[in-house]
Amino acid sequence: MTIEMTTREENGQGASNPDEDGRMENSTRGVNRVSNSSDPVDQQGRHPSPCQSELRRKQIHSAYIFFAFISLGMVVALHGPTFLDLLLILNVHLEQGTLLFTSGSVGYLGGSLIGGIVYDRFNKELTLMISTLMMGVLTVVLPFTRYLPVMAVVNCLRSCFMGGLDAGGNAIMVRIWGKDVGPYMQAVHFAFGLGGIISPFVAAPFLLSRPEDPSNVTDTSSTPHENLTDGFTLSSIPTPYVDNSGDNGFNSSFNLTNSTGFSDAVQQTQVHIPYIIIGLLAVLSSIPFIEMFRSKRAEKRRQSLNQGNEEKEKEIRHIPLTTCLKATFLVLMGFFYITYACVEDTFAGFIMTFVVVHLRWSKTKGTRITSVFWISFSVGRLFAIVISKYLTPWKMLAVDFVLLIVSFLALLLGVESSEAFSWVCTVAVAIAMASIFPSGMTWMDKSIMKISGKVASFLLVCASIGSMANPLLVGYLFENDTPMWFIYLLFAHTLACSAIFAVTTLLIWWIGKRWRSRKSRAENDQRQPAELVQDDDADKSL
Incomplete structure (x- = not known):
């Protein structure tokens, strides 16, 4: 399902001279051709060619980016498991606490937009270093802010740098x-x-626990301090989470008792420790970008290789699109990422709250299912690295959406029937979502238009909009109606994202069909005059 034109090199052009590495293709294939050449020095490995050194440089710099994205994943995944403890520190309702999700999404949106502009105008490695460093510093500061407006501002600023790292990291990998x-x-x-796998395990030992047996709870008949979230009561006992559900297993009161009990509970939580650990790791991951910055300035000769890379990128030329069609595709892909981000970010951020509040699980199990989600998510992306070499991005997306729809439908029908069923569906949802985001960008680059820095920034901004808007709606319906709206909304968003994918596919097919028809007519028109000339020459010869 592509509308691309690919021009291939002639076989003779593939055997490039190793001494002319400045004009060689800046790709792994080009490097492999050089390393497999008949040059004896290259085969014995005594003096690696410039292209081999360039490949090593790419791999090292890619490893630096991988390290930064591990820390980025840890920071993002830390919010879900620690959310209830942050609400306890702030002493606010669940609906009010969703402001943290919204502020983070606003910051991520701004960071993605500003980060793309800054990345194009200033030094790329230095920009990534500052973004990663500030992300780590603000992560350390976040749990020490005890007022919701202050924490929301800090979270917004932190997410701004996270969005800059995300946009810049994706762009530099393409470069x-x-x-x-x-x-x-x-x-x-x-x-x-x-990083998302590791983060819940780091946070789990430092979270306040909810007792498994309500009979161990002392009397909680004291005057409520303030309504916080659904299904719990905070007592002055060492473990403050107490089961206070009604007959239906769900009660809209998560109460804090007297100020002494509340104060003790706040003192017992150690949620600041995982934030310090992960924040310092993020600061550490910013250091390698300094080496990237220095090595780039020291090796001016890479400019010739970059020129070769630009020449290779010209091998894939997309069908010229009118401004109207370009805008149409951008709008479609923008809504594609808005709806997808609603599903991914909301599921990852609310799954623990959902199972603890609605399914009456302990917080330990809630943390574990968050970890299982991220483990499955990462395993899916690991397999996607290999699968992407054999399947086109369109086929990968088609398989992902079929599995995601089936998984949410099963979760919708059977989430309350069996605990094991919830675990299986969580794994299936994570695997289905794993490759959608990168496959969508690759699909757009190969089938529609080239992913420039501005286009990548636009897609990340759209994803941030989805992450920003959905938690407010989910939190409101979660607390005022039923937590099952968490599943209802995500299933609806999945259907909407699948529909956008189908519409975009049909539009690509229609444009490709029209272009091939026009190209065929143009080739026939060019051949007809040549045939007439040949007929005239034949008549003259007679």
Whole structure:
């Protein structure tokens, strides 16, 4: 399902001279041809060619970006498991607490937009270093802010730098690997998911626990301090989460008792420790970008290789699109990422709250299912690195959406029937979502238009809009109606995203069909005059 034109090199052009590496293709294939050449020095490995050194440089710099995205994934995934403890520190309702999700999404949106502009105008490595450094510093500061407006501002600023790192990291991977970026883009997002796996395990030992047996709870008949979230009561006992559900297993009161009990509970939570650990790791991951910055300035000769990369990128030329068609595709892909971000971010951020509040699980199990989600998510992206070499991005997206629809439908029908069923559906949802984001960008680059820095920034902004708007709606319906709206809305968003994918596919097919028809007519028109000339020459010879 593509509308691209690909021009291939002649076989004789593939055997480039190793001494002319400045004009060689800046790709892994080009490097492999050089390394497999008949040059004895290259085969023995005593003096690696410039292209081999360039490949090593790409791999090292890619490893730096992978490290930064691991820390980015840890920071993003930390919010879900620690959300209830942050609400406890702030002493606010669940509906009020969703402001943290919204402020983070607003910051991510702004960071994605500003980051793309700054990335194009200033030094790319230095921009990534500052973004990663500030992300780590603000992560350390966040849990020490005890007022909701202050924490929301800090979270917004932190997310702004996170969005800059996300936009710049994706853009620099495209710049490093060119048209061969497909597997490496999947690898970057796998690194993000790997961070998401680690983060809940780091947070779990420091969260307040909810007792499994309500009989161990002392009397909680004291005057409520303030309504916080659904289904719990905070007592002055060492473990403040107490089961106070009604007959239906759900009660809209998560009450804080006397000020002494509330104060003790706040003192007992150690939620600041995982924020310090992960924040310092993010600061550490910013250091390698300094080496990238220095090495780039020291190696001016890479400019010739970059020129070769630009020449190779010209091998894939998309069908010229009118301004109206370009705008149409951008709008479609923008809504594609808005709806997808609603599904991914909301599921990852609310799954623990959903199972603890609605399914009456303990917080330990809630943390574990969050970890299982991120583990499955990362495993899916790991397999996507390999699968992307054999399946087109369109086929990968089609399989993902079929599995995602089936998984949410099963979750909708059977989430309350069995605990094991919830675990299985969570794994299926994570695997289905794993490769959608990077595959969507690769699909757009190969089938519609080239992913420039501005286009990538636009898509990330759209994803941030989805992440920003949905938590407010989910939080409101979660607290005022039923937590099942968490599943209802995500299933609706999945259907909407699938429909956008189908419409975009049909539009691509229609444009491709029209272009092939016009091209065929043009070729026939060119051949007809040549045939007439040949007939005239034949008549003259007679």
